[in-house]
Amino acid sequence: MRSLFRQLRLLFCALRYGVRLIWLTAPEHHKLHWFVSLASRMRDDARLTASLHGALPRLAPLAAAFAQTLATRPDLAAMTLHDSIEALEHFDAPLTPDALDSALHAALGKPPQTLFASIDPTPIHHGWCEQTHIARLALPLNGHRTVTLRVLRADHIEEVDEDALLLCVVARWFERFSRAARTLQLHDLALDLRNDLQHRFDLRAQAANMSQSGHQLERNPRVVVPDVIWDLCTPHTLAVQHIDSVPVTDIAGLAGHRINATRVAVHLVEVVTQQAFEHGFFHATLDARRIAVSIEPPTLGRLVFAGSTLMTSLSSPEREFFVHGATALFQQDYGRLADLHSAAGHVPAHARKEQIEAELRTRSEAHFANSADARSAGDLFHHLLHVVQPFGGAVSPRLAAAQRAFAQAEELARTIHPDVDAWGIAERTLAGIAQRDLDHRGWIRRLSQEFPHLAQVAPRVPQLVFHYLQHHAKTPGIHGAATAGPRTGVVAGLIREQRRTRALLIACALCGAALGAAAILHGF
Numbered sequence: 001m002r003s004l005f006r007q008l009r010l011l012f013c014a015l016r017y018g019v020r021l022i023w024l025t026a027p028e029h030h031k032l033h034w035f036v037s038l039a040s041r042m043r044d045d046a047r048l049t050a051s052l053h054g055a056l057p058r059l060a061p062l063a064a065a066f067a068q069t070l071a072t073r074p075d076l077a078a079m080t081l082h083d084s085i086e087a088l089e090h091f092d093a094p095l096t097p098d099a100l101d102s103a104l105h106a107a108l109g110k111p112p113q114t115l116f117a118s119i120d121p122t123p124i125h126h127g128w129c130e131q132t133h134i135a136r137l138a139l140p141l142n143g144h145r146t147v148t149l150r151v152l153r154a155d156h157i158e159e160v161d162e163d164a165l166l167l168c169v170v171a172r173w174f175e176r177f178s179r180a181a182r183t184l185q186l187h188d189l190a191l192d193l194r195n196d197l198q199h200r201f202d203l204r205a206q207a208a209n210m211s212q213s214g215h216q217l218e219r220n221p222r223v224v225v226p227d228v229i230w231d232l233c234t235p236h237t238l239a240v241q242h243i244d245s246v247p248v249t250d251i252a253g254l255a256g257h258r259i260n261a262t263r264v265a266v267h268l269v270e271v272v273t274q275q276a277f278e279h280g281f282f283h284a285t286l287d288a289r290r291i292a293v294s295i296e297p298p299t300l301g302r303l304v305f306a307g308s309t310l311m312t313s314l315s316s317p318e319r320e321f322f323v324h325g326a327t328a329l330f331q332q333d334y335g336r337l338a339d340l341h342s343a344a345g346h347v348p349a350h351a352r353k354e355q356i357e358a359e360l361r362t363r364s365e366a367h368f369a370n371s372a373d374a375r376s377a378g379d380l381f382h383h384l385l386h387v388v389q390p391f392g393g394a395v396s397p398r399l400a401a402a403q404r405a406f407a408q409a410e411e412l413a414r415t416i417h418p419d420v421d422a423w424g425i426a427e428r429t430l431a432g433i434a435q436r437d438l439d440h441r442g443w444i445r446r447l448s449q450e451f452p453h454l455a456q457v458a459p460r461v462p463q464l465v466f467h468y469l470q471h472h473a474k475t476p477g478i479h480g481a482a483t484a485g486p487r488t489g490v491v492a493g494l495i496r497e498q499r500r501t502r503a504l505l506i507a508c509a510l511c512g513a514a515l516g517a518a519a520i521l522h523g524f
Contacts, residue, residue, distance in 0.1 A: 094126045095153070100133075103151055107236040114138070115232070119149070125307075129156040129201065134242055141229050142241075148226070148306065150203065150238040157201050157236075164194035200310065203238040209311040210240065216279050222267040223303040224294055245292035245304045249415055254293060259301045264293055265417040266425060267303055272409035273429040276402045277323050278436075280314040284401055286408040288415070312401045317344065320437065322384075322399060327434045329384050330427045332368065334360040337384070347393035359387050373419065377426040378407030 095103060100121070104112040112119065117138045123131040135149045171190040174181035199205065207228045214225035224243065232239035246253035248268070254261050268291070276282035283290075283305060290307035294300060314322070321344045328336040338356040341347050347356060363383040367375060381403045385395045410422040 094123050094131050095151075097121045100151065103153065104237065106154070107151070107234045108232065124148075129153050129160060135239075141231055142227055144227060144229065144241045146242040147229055147232070147239045148242045149232070152201060152203065152236040154236055160197055160201070161194070164190070164197050168194060202235075204233060204235060206310065207233045207238055207240075210305075212281065213275075213283075213305065213311065216275075216281065217271075220271065220274075221302070223271050223305065224299045226304070226306050240306060243292075243294050243299065243304050243306065244296050245294050245306075247288055248291045248293055248303070248412065249288040251416070253295075257295045257300070259293060259295075262417045262420065264301070264303070265413040265420040268409055268413045268416070269406075269420070269422050269425045270429055271303060272406060273426055274433070276314065276405055277319055277326075277430060278433045280316070280319045281311060282314075282402060282405050284310045284312040284405060286405055286412065288412060291412070312398055312405075314398055314402060318396060318399055322402065323430055323433050323437065325384055326381060326426075326430045329360075329364065329380065330430070332364070334364070341388055341393070346388045346395050347391045351388075351391040351393065356387065356391065359390060363387055372421065372423065375423040376407075376410065377423045378403070378410045380423075381406060 100119070101112055104119075108115065115138060117136045119135040120133050123133050125132040130150060130152050132148060132150045134146065136146050137144070141147075168187060168190040171181070171186040175185075175187050207230070210225060211228045214227065217223050217225055226241035226243055229239040229241070246257065248264065251261055254264065272282065272286065290305075292304040292306065294302045294304050321340055325337050325340045328334075328340065334357040335353065337360055338353045341356060342351070342353065360383070364380060367380050367383075385399055385403055388394060406426070410426075413420045413422055
């Protein structure tokens with residue numbers, strides 16, 4: 001209902017400012033020049049500008065906030081959606097202590113004083129729709145007393161969803177009247193934007209992502225993932241174990257705690273590579289604000305992935321393609337990589353292998369010619385995936401997201417330590433993953449995945465073979481009676497062996513029963 005009111009308000013504002021009248025007033029053959037002149041005059045009219053600035057927040061608060069921020073920070077235009085949303089910190093002040101108590105009471109269903117001994121009123125981070133506080137529990141939960149508490153502002157989340165829904169409606173209007181809009185599939189793009197926004201504020205899903213990531217990395221000595229406090233997780237709150245840490249790019253802070261920055265940079269590239277291409281479950285957004293380094297004695301020097309809870313997954317075929325494709329690319333085996341692209345369906349069936357191989361060679365050889373400090377594995381992986389575009393092919397968005405995550409990790413590692421050999425680290429790590437896929441560990445893993453199916457099929461194999469041979473014995477093949485005789489003999493032999501085995505089993509059972517009875521009688 002509220003979205004309907006928003007649409008009516010949009011229509012009202014459009015009629016109020018006379019869009020149709022302006023269009024009809026414009027000269028028939030000079031509409032574009034006339035609109036440009038009108039726009040320049042409107043820009044110089046202070047009164048009209050003030051009126052439009054007053055109308056925009058009523059139409060779409062999120063769009064208005066982003067427009068105001070973009071006016072002062074043009075660099076946001078090149079950022080991702082999540083970065084741009086987080087940059088709206090100045091648009092609204094943090095919640096007051098009373099408002100924070102009310103929000104927590106509504107989210108948790110009970111007064112926060114019954115759960116928390118204290119909550120720091122100053123947030124360690126706040127955006128337009130959320131803020132994060134450090135809190136101390138009244139009673140320990142899961143062995144933890146201090147937690148990091150993330151709180152969503154429900155009213156702002158609702159406005160964001162309404163803005164995204166309104167954008168979908170406008171996109172559908174454009175598609176009805178514009179062929180270019182239908183070609184661009186604006187409505188699908190708007191739906192993807194709305195889904196991305198909903199995922200960004202889905203705290204339950206983010207808690208599950210962090211929990212699974214913690215299980216996968218719990219034995220990794222290079223990283224620590226905070227425990228999720230599920231009793232305090234709701235659709236509007238997320239509570240995790242608090243770990244004292246310093247930002248990953250705070251070189252002075254790392255040195256002050258005697259943490260080797262070079263080792264941190266190496267561990268960052270290794271962990272992200274293993275997450276994406278061995279586990280197939282990786283962080284979709286990586287930057288200096290979302291990664292820290294622990295300074296607590298038990299986990300000193302470990303990477304902390306507490307602020308990065310948006311995850312993406314790769315399927316087994318996607319993961320195997322990237323691992324073995326990257327290994328072939330590092331070995332400059334372009335023919336093998338072209339075969340992998342064809343087998344994965346990334347190129348049309350009519351695409352010729354030698355053309356893909358030549359395109360790979362053209363794009364990649366320059367990277368191998370660079371010096372070690374100028375090489376970029378992230379750029380090389382970009383060519384690995386996007387080499388299929390000239391042939392009308394494409395890779396999955398998840399593979400592209402994995403490549404971007406690695407490129408972000410490589411860039412961040414170079415920020416920490418400019419001389420880090422990300423190329424060599426990626427080559428060694430991916431070669432190790434490929435080796436584990438092909439040796440006995442890979443075979444054991446694949447067999448363990450097939451065992452549930454084998455447990456159902458294996459006992460039926462003799463019966464299936466018997467029925468198959470019996471069926472072919474009754475229906476001779478194209479060679480007629482010449483082939484029927486041998487098959488009949490095989491079936492007769494199987495029947496005799498089956499009867500003999502059955503008799504042997506019955507005899508064994510009877511002997512066992514007789515021995516058991518004799519033992520019982522002898523005992524008496």
